[in-house]
Amino acid sequence: MAGFGLRRRHPSHWIALAALVTTGVFSFLGNGLAGGGTAVDLGIELKSGLGNTPVWVGLGILLGVYALIITEVVHRTLAAAIGGILAVIALNHYKVGPALSLAQTTTLIEWETIGLLLGMMVMVGIISHTGIFEYFAVQAYKKSGGNVWSLVVILCIVTAILSAFLDNVTTMLLLTPVTIQLARVLDLKPIPILIAEILFSNIGGTATMIGDPPNIIIGSMMSKSAIADGKYPSLADGGVGFNDFIIELAPGILLTIIPTFMMIKWIYRDEFSGERVRDVKELEAKYGIKDPAMLKSSGSILAIVVLCFFLNPILHIPVSWVALVGAVVMLLMTDRHDLEGPLEKVEWTTLIFFAGLFVLIHSLQQLGVIDWIGQQVISAIVSFDESSRLVAALVILLWVSAIASAFIDNIPYTITMVPVVLQISYELNLDLGPMIWALAFGACLGGNGTLIGASANVVTAGMAEEAGYPISFNQFFRAGWCTVLTQSTNGLFYR
Numbered sequence: 001m002a003g004f005g006l007r008r009r010h011p012s013h014w015i016a017l018a019a020l021v022t023t024g025v026f027s028f029l030g031n032g033l034a035g036g037g038t039a040v041d042l043g044i045e046l047k048s049g050l051g052n053t054p055v056w057v058g059l060g061i062l063l064g065v066y067a068l069i070i071t072e073v074v075h076r077t078l079a080a081a082i083g084g085i086l087a088v089i090a091l092n093h094y095k096v097g098p099a100l101s102l103a104q105t106t107t108l109i110e111w112e113t114i115g116l117l118l119g120m121m122v123m124v125g126i127i128s129h130t131g132i133f134e135y136f137a138v139q140a141y142k143k144s145g146g147n148v149w150s151l152v153v154i155l156c157i158v159t160a161i162l163s164a165f166l167d168n169v170t171t172m173l174l175l176t177p178v179t180i181q182l183a184r185v186l187d188l189k190p191i192p193i194l195i196a197e198i199l200f201s202n203i204g205g206t207a208t209m210i211g212d213p214p215n216i217i218i219g220s221m222m223s224k225s226a227i228a229d230g231k232y233p234s235l236a237d238g239g240v241g242f243n244d245f246i247i248e249l250a251p252g253i254l255l256t257i258i259p260t261f262m263m264i265k266w267i268y269r270d271e272f273s274g275e276r277v278r279d280v281k282e283l284e285a286k287y288g289i290k291d292p293a294m295l296k297s298s299g300s301i302l303a304i305v306v307l308c309f310f311l312n313p314i315l316h317i318p319v320s321w322v323a324l325v326g327a328v329v330m331l332l333m334t335d336r337h338d339l340e341g342p343l344e345k346v347e348w349t350t351l352i353f354f355a356g357l358f359v360l361i362h363s364l365q366q367l368g369v370i371d372w373i374g375q376q377v378i379s380a381i382v383s384f385d386e387s388s389r390l391v392a393a394l395v396i397l398l399w400v401s402a403i404a405s406a407f408i409d410n411i412p413y414t415i416t417m418v419p420v421v422l423q424i425s426y427e428l429n430l431d432l433g434p435m436i437w438a439l440a441f442g443a444c445l446g447g448n449g450t451l452i453g454a455s456a457n458v459v460t461a462g463m464a465e466e467a468g469y470p471i472s473f474n475q476f477f478r479a480g481w482c483t484v485l486t487q488s489t490n491g492l493f494y495r
Contacts, residue, residue, distance in 0.1 A: 064086075068082070069473055148188065148271075219242065365416065406480075406481070
């Protein structure tokens with residue numbers, strides 16, 4: 001490292017830094033949630049007399065996009081782009097006033113998520129050149145003693161713990177390169193291991209308020225102060241705080257761990273059996289730290305970024321800003337590689353996929369698709385007798401949230417369902433607390449259902465594909481959906 005190295009900087013470096021800062025500005029204009037909502041309220045109003053036509057059109061577009069993704073006729077990024085374009089066309093057709101401009105359309109993108117992913121990808125790209133990922137891979141092998149199943153268990157437990165106290169997207173960004181390198185060294189198939197880690201990243205993220213975006217949304221919108229200032233102030237005593245998530249959700253999450261391990265062991269009984277014997281000293285010599293000086297500087301910056309993530313409930317600084325500033329500082333502090341080095345780890349197809357998916361989902365939200373789902377939930381609960389409505393509400397909220405979160409983005413879904421849950425509690429005089437946790441369980445664990453059910457899934461799939469190990473929709477669905485059935489059932493009995 002040679003200080004900041006400002007005089008030797010190529011102009012392209014400053015262009016890249018400007019791109020990072022621009023993304024940060026967009027994310028700062030949005031709200032401070034991790035994966036928060038849109039930046040600008042467009043005030044869209046649909047034409048009168050349309051009935052449910054926009055809803056059916058929106059559902060048709062959504063089903064069409066998923067058909068393209070499941071059948072893999074086109075790449076999922078292109079499928080999301082097609083869906084986003086069709087949804088915007090439909091929205092422009094049904095809305096009052098002129099069509100949305102390109103600038104207005106970009107406000108449908110959740111820049112918090114894009115900024116977080118971009119910043120972390122740049123930092124991972126820089127740190128990967130130090131050899132730290134290979135080093136951790138060797139250490140994991142040493143702990144397992146060469147037993148493949150023991151190695152998988154270690155990786156999954158580490159993933160769950162980090163996801164609970166960091167966040168599941170960042171965790172998978174850090175662990176995916178380690179896992180792929182480890183699989184290569186031990187001559188293992190990396191895809192089953194990556195799928196297992198994804199499942200446990202969503203499990204661990206469910207246990208705390210900062211582990212998964214739906215929990216952050218619920219913790220913000222359903223705090224005592226937020227409810228007191230809202231439409232139903234009488235429900236403020238039922239509001240939740242940071243510690244409530246750990247107290248209420250962590251025990252239920254612990255109950256899902258053993259059944260999930262049993263399910264994974266059964267599904268991948270051939271892949272996760274046997275042992276791999278390697279000379280540990282040879283591995284350590286071959287896959288040691290390549291650049292201690294760079295590791296020290298970049299590792300310090302990453303540690304500060306992670307610390308700020310932990311302190312998010314206190315600092316209230318958007319996590320996207322933390323990641324982007326960390327990426328900019330790391331680019332300035334490291335002068336050992338050209339710009340292409342750090343940027344080669346940025347999964348541009350993944351970022352474009354998220355952008356297209358956000359435009360699609362938020363357009364469908366404006367068309368009334370997600371509100372329609374919420375109204376169906378209320379109608380179903382009201383159909384039950386008063387004495388059994390709470391149980392019915394828990395069952396319906398849990399399963400609808402799990403299924404919906406598996407097939408649509410759980411961030412706008414959760415934002416939509418929070419006022420629905422408050423309305424149910426107020427109008428039907430039902431206890432608010434259990435319904436909050438049913439929503440959290442369903443929305444977070446439902447992300448394990450499909451490859452695009454949660455941000456961590458998509459990020460991992462993008463990195464794996466870049467490394468030459470593409471994860472298909474059906475490969476993930478085979479393990480993910482079975483896991484969702486097991487986890488949601490456990491969550492229901494726990495509640």
